[in-house]
Amino acid sequence: MATRVFSDEELDGLRSFPAIGKDELIRYFTLTPADEVFLRKFRRAENVLGAAVQLSALPWLGFVPDEVPAAPPAAVGRLARQLGLAVADLAGYGEREQTRTDHLWEIAGYLGWKPAKAMEFKELDEFLLARAMEHDSPSLLFRLGCEYLRSAKVIRPGVVSLLEKVATAREAAERETHARVAHLLYPERAQSLDGLLVVDPELKSSRLHWLVTGPVQASPASVGGEVAKLRFLRGLGADSLDLSSLPAERRRYLAQIGRRLTAQALVRREPNRRHPILLTLLAQSSVDVLDSVVQLFDQTLSGSESRARIKLREVLAERAKLSEDRLALLDEILPVLADAGIPDEAVGTLLRGKISMSRLRAAHAGATVRLPKDHGHLALLEGSYTYIRQFAPKVLEAVRFKGGTEAKPLIEALEILRELNATGTRNVPGNAPTQFVPTRWQGYLDEAAAKGDATAYRHYWELCTLLALRDGLRSGDVFVPGSRRYDNPAAYLFRPAQWETHRSEFCRLVGKSPDASQALPLVMDELDEALTDLEEVLGRGDGPVRLNDDGELVISPLTAEDIPTEAEDLHAELERMLPNVPIASLMVEMDRHISFLDCFTHAGGKQARSPQLKRNLIACLIGLSTNLGLHGMAASCGIPYDVLAWTAEWYIREETLREANICLVNYHHQLPVTAMFGSGTLSSSDGQRFPTRGKSITARHLNKYFVSEGISTYTHVSDQHSTFGTKVIVATHREAHYVLDEILGNATDLPITEHATDTHGVTLVNFGLFDLVGKQLSPRIRDLGKITLYRMGAKADYEQRFPKAGPLLTKKANLDLVAHHWDRATGHRRLRCVP
Template identity: 35%
Template structure:
């Protein structure tokens, strides 16, 4: 019995815990005992002789092909770890990877302390390796250029480093021109020609982020072996992000211009309608005089008309009729053409500086773009009569080639048509820019083919995927076939899932009744939870965990006695959307100190680290285990209006009326803790960004299943989840209209559902390796799922990778829908998890009360920091509530209250009625009042707070 259990534990975990006999689940022991027919399976007397356990362990190692860890294993594991550290520099992730690697190599894991020491020393080795790989690039000239970044220029109190870091605040010609100036400066350094391919993209991004968040003085103090790689990565990443920023601003300016042109066109149409009747009456009156030949001689026609109809009215009527008859004004493009001078302020430099490349050569757009570039940069003066026009869309073709434009007007119209097409093709990928993050060639986002051949086995092992398609695809097809028969029987039974007049009907489950005992327990907990200020929650939770230690400053300056007070104040202000000036006055803290603390300590990566600490601590609370095991999560978007012009805000009248806004996308576990948050444009589909935070999850939550609402899924999402070893289970409200897929070549009997599609498994087999390469690229951090999905969805001419992804996703979706229909518990579980997300949204909205809930931060980076702060506050409240709810339960038990464990799952830590978020007001008589009960005036130099 003991030998068999050793074998199972080692095969599962890759090592034997020290006290493994006492840690085994009783159910597992009983199951093995039943197989071996050894009675109750007690292990109390096992291994009374240490030699017995040792002999059994050696026998198990031999049987499974394992061996023990040896110190010499460091010689091959250390270089492997350095490679991984160049991809992921987080110690926790590296430690998990090391354990998996040893398991895959069939080496028994040594004591965890041994591996922690090994991983702890990898950072320095990774720094040395980074410098070694970049050494060929670091010539004396390049070093001088990099050092010059950190020195103020003559006549300017600003370094090039700070100048490059400053983001754009608007999407207008001036901002675009400034970004193009930065690109021109970087072109002068020949940055585009730098070969940094030896460094993983993740490593480059992390080093660049380090440079962006550090001051010039800090960077100057770094040793050369670290400073130059950091600056190389910063300059290279700045080039890519500036390219993306320029094209993003151009895209936004196009959107703004088109919106203004459409509004102007609508106003014009309304004016035409309003003027039409008046013009017709005026002209009719004049025409009547002309036709009345008996009363009005020819010589008296004009005087007679002017006597009854003033000449000014006739002019207005004639202009109104001309307006109605002028065809080019029937389109908003004629109003867009009036904005041509604004485009001309930046488009010549845009076409000259950015190297646009054609990904689609099926028409003459490339020649048209070259022609417009020559026209705008002055190399050509006139538009040729036979200009390329095959690429024009019908709307633009009618406007540009119509006979209503003069020769002088036709050139601007043609140039705008080409620029509009350039914008559309950049979005779709038919035109790309190199180098770039968002606008690069589609294939550049994936692991290069030569590298993929080398890393395929390891990537597949990390994903739990077979390197060939046979096993996985056969398994999925078999699962689908096994679901068909029960589905037919379920439809015949006519239960809550049935057919009515040939249409699928799924009865909505009744609201789950909360037991009376659970309601009573909830009330008793509510009566005993301490009334608390939100500020006190932060102070208490920080005293438990010290999460502020995970928010280091940019310069690692020593922390004074008041540091945590200022840091918690800025966290509260940022997470509650309260202006720092208001917080300074309310908390009697200097505004400048709060501003400095927020600028130096609140950053996206440090806030994420602090949040991870809170999530992990919440996961360890015994009450949280009754709400879930931390492997199931959900995501949803919460929309907030913005104030003023914000680059990433979008119009969405349903939520913002005539204004604009953004979406805070949050990921919540089944234990309520929120492990991810991201700010995206309000019009972006949830499905596009659903995977990012799951792949980037660094908490103790081992997310294996994920759900979203209806807007959160697509065929591609189903495929990617499965390829990444995750189960995607969205709530689906349009089941009757869902298209299901039959399998070509399989003579199966299908249920009477909409199996109107057909997919070819042989096509998936032929392109299986490309699916693996995509999954490996996302898993390794080479590309985010949202970026790649966005490119695929925008691409008008789908390539084979899109087709095979959709085909595999259609198989996974069909399998899921059949499971979803056949399992009411699954539907209820999904519904319950999404309800938890709604509860958390209510808590977040309650916390986000400052400035009437309107976001006033212009930069996406600042918005992201605010979202992280709000998530941190949310997790603090959840943890505080959970801890005190546990205390209340213990107190109730001590008082003899009948507490039942079955009621714990109905409890929720997202309550906030006992929390005071507004602070306290004092109405005591103010001190220092004069005899008239008036206070002295403030001196002009005295600060407000």
């Protein structure tokens, strides 16, 4: 059983002394006067020193290894110096096993520790069962069990005994899982679950495979496919499954197993193991598919709008060209009209002779065309009305939308549109709301109504309704019950009573006063201090930050530092000294130091790791991170493709990659040489664009970077040059929306307190959010001298106190508004997720 979880080398490590750090050395191997008195009773020097090692090792490890003389030399030396003994005195200790055991029991009694007996094992079983309901990894459960025993001051039993307890807990967790969902597994549902694993003749695959296969592009067909999945899931009651009796981690684990196992593998599992997996998969799929339907609706509708916008640019360009022709015509007409020597009666004849009638008529026709406020954007989008009708009615029929008071007219319009689609009625009722229609599009409705064109009115009103729905979903004004991504934003906010209990702790964590009357004066003092520094810099007038003749702020670009020739020569010499190490060898060496490959755990909880697993993992990582791919890697290294594909499917996923990266970053952070680059408190982020092959709902067309389509990876890097966060985002999205994600989700040891971005990562909201969570945003903003700056008082006061810097603050901040919204009691709520 033990070797199925840990290798022989790992088992030996769990039974012996590990390496010890400076902090542990001081914490556990420092004797008190009472300790020294207790140890002196063992009399002989070897027994005194041996007992001292056991006395220190028990609180440190939770057990004492059999080979007491093999304790870390630094620890033995520290104890020997405190006791006035020689390190060599420990050499003969423990030759008689009974002596060592007797000493351990005396030491345990002195420290208040106890051996693991029936009651302790019963409590351990209960603890492990509770943890096994959340985590299925045997190695993790083993470590949690060790921590529990140490906190309870129970001497850890043997490794094999504890692993058997872990195995028992995992089996009990499976039985408990089935027992908690048994009331949902009535015969008809159990039969429906098993039906998911049968090949459907129409789909030519199992329903399970159909459900877990996501869309690859935004199109009416994809929307229809996801809506069909949603209806199927609702037919099985997946949207109403209550699995709250299972911990969230257990549900996530079971659903992950269901997504990765084939239908054939699930059929081979016993019903009490198979059915909970399928239940959790259905429940999660109902949420995921609902999110997918709404997301595809957004993307498909936006794609039509984008194509209309591109067409509009072409139309406007053509119109501009015609305008140039009319201007050229005007240049020919004006000299004739301005010539007083030409009789009035001869002007018309002269112009018609000089300029052809066809040219005049064409210019006149172009002049009579008047564009609406949006220059015809909605009219061009109306050309895609038939295309949009292929998916929009399906979405409205399958999804229910809700919103706040401001979204009430839109929600009412959606109900009317849903009714029109269901009954086949063409005309929009006269009382249909239009308050949500933007001013630039209202003219379309007014013109259609004036002409009595019910068809045009229906088209424009429906398009305005659908676009308002899309924008409402993006802003959160409209939400989808039962969704995760498009859920009600209020669900993530503290209620007033909850905020009352959290206010003091939150303000303490972020260093902010809960009282605006105390906080705002501090902000004003901070601004005055910054303006004083700026005034001094501008007063010199000769630096990179200065005022021009017009009183505008000028910030010169930073120049590159000159690198001495000696430094470049040294760099070249050092580079020649470094060996050319293959990347595979480098990864093997890094794993020897860090064991980061152990972070890649089996998605199904399988713990048996073949001797070739690390080799296969390295091959997969190299193949997936380069242009080789798994096929190319298989051809290069000789490992069969199916082996690499299986390894990648079960071991390489987002959470294991993140865990391995955390392991690497933490090791890099604690290296002495790393501190020469930076302290790890400063980080920066930027996006990189990569072209994609095939189809993906994340990829977008961007002429500047891609021939066809591509994605962006938004990367966070510390001042120690370690990448602690990477996120794949849509290439056309604003990067500022993702700046805080990896900083708040930073699970490494890097103490990030300040962050830098480029202009694309900056918004006023980000400045406020960074301040809210107690961190500093220090962006590099393009054209910084041209942005609007705010003051906190009268213009004359600032110009008097800061003659040069004061006039730059052209706007006044509304401090009354800030104070009014400072706390939830006056109108604001705080996000639950903010630390």
